[in-house]
Amino acid sequence: MRGDSRATRERLIKAATQEFAAHGIAGGRVERIAKAARSNKAQIYHYFGSKEALFDAVFDALVVQATQEVTMDPTDLPGYAGRLFDGYERMPEVSRLAAWYRLERAEQHGPIRSIVDSSLDKIDAIGRAQKEGKLPDRFSPAELLTLTLTLAATWTAQTPEYHSVARGSGYAGRRRVITDAVAALLRP
């Protein structure tokens, strides 16, 4: 790809990330993305083919990569949850894009192979740690991974009603709630 087309593509991905995080696929406007990226609709369709394919490119560039760059040590699931929380706090677009993906795109798109594979790797690693007695086996490996991911997203999933009730705990406090809760699941 020539340098100027690569730069255009990158500007489009960046503008589309903001647009889709805010409005989702049905609500996202290709015109607004084109304008914010100093491009035009024809160029978007030339590079990506469709609004859905542009969303997939954004999702892959941000969410899939963010998910995979946080590594998991099966003997430190609280630490893993804490680092996932750090990522959600640093990049609020990630949880919004993941939520839009679940609602608007997942069924049509089908499972993303790289995510399935990395989940299976994590489940295997948890299973081995359980067999070696390094982790309690009250929950199955898949259940333990699910609970850890769910708790890591505790604060991103809350409604504004809830935020108006539970305000007051800062970053460190919210992080501690998550790591303590995962640790509680692991007590023998």
Added chain:
Amino acid sequence: MRGDSRATRERLIKAATQEFAAHGIAGGRVERIAKAARSNKAQIYHYFGSKEALFDAVFDALVVQATQEVTMDPTDLPGYAGRLFDGYERMPEVSRLAAWYRLERAEQHGPIRSIVDSSLDKIDAIGRAQKEGKLPDRFSPAELLTLTLTLAATWTAQTPEYHSVARGSGYAGRRRVITDAVAALLRP
């Protein structure tokens, strides 16, 4: 309200529930709602004023009421989480509508008073149970309510990638994971 207009209004709410659960507000089509309810767009605007107001009516009729009809005994938070899970399983529209609400509507709409009030009541009840020594106080009342609500929604928040990895646990198994996880938070 006359009987026939009440019946029309009910058909509209029912059709709008399906449409908004599937497509959200931006993606939902007033034409499709009108057709499914054997009504027309003019009638929808007459009864509800706008697409957003129709969404609010749906949300209030289903999600706000579903949230409030599950009562909480502070000394049985695992049971409360289990009954919330039962509700999500029985009415999958509830979690989808709640997710659309968070993404598309909450900021503009502002906190829903009845939900804030019922959360504050629950937090008070948990705090009293902690003071009476009936509940451990490792987590604050608001944190404990948040964690319980988060864990109750464990399976609704998962992506299709995850479902393709973790299939196999039936209704009872998934319910047990939730109630066991909440119980683990409460062990001294």
